[in-house]
Amino acid sequence: MKLTQFWRALWSDKSIEEKMEPPLGLDEDPFAEPVIIEIRDVIDLHSIPPKQIKEVVEEYLQQVRARGFRHVRIIHGKGIGVQREAVRKILSRTPFVTAFYDAPPQAGGLGATIAELDAPSSGDSQKPPLE
Numbered sequence: 782m783k784l785t786q787f788w789r790a791l792w793s794d795k796s797i798e799e800k801m802e803p804p805l806g807l808d809e810d811p812f813a814e815p816v817i818i819e820i821r822d823v824i825d826l827h828s829i830p831p832k833q834i835k836e837v838v839e840e841y842l843q844q845v846r847a848r849g850f851r852h853v854r855i856i857h858g859k860g861i862g863v864q865r866e867a868v869r870k871i872l873s874r875t876p877f878v879t880a881f882y883d884a885p886p887q888a889g890g891l892g893a894t895i896a897e898l899d900a901p902s903s904g905d906s907q908k909p910p911l912e
Contacts, residue, residue: 786804814830819849820845823855824853824854826855826864836837853895854895855868857893859892865891872896881895882895
């Protein structure tokens, strides 16, 4: 069988189409369970849907503080600055963020923000770290 005949036979096979699931809608979650990510001193928001940025950044800040991080880098991308402003708005109203500023050029420049966090005191009520 020639290669072109093979492809024609493959594409004409309706059973393949029947087995394929339709693509997910924009608001559909492909995961049945929450996705747990490793908590590090850097988070890249490129793969986070814009509607979830606020929730993800707030939870991330809580988790890094609970683990004793003093500096974190949030990569939001350069673009037109919408995510950058959203991230900085969250940082500005988070009481334990003491400062935030553009990352140095080698660490993302305008596409990332460095946030400085104060150390959690023993009386702070923290969410327990995710396992």
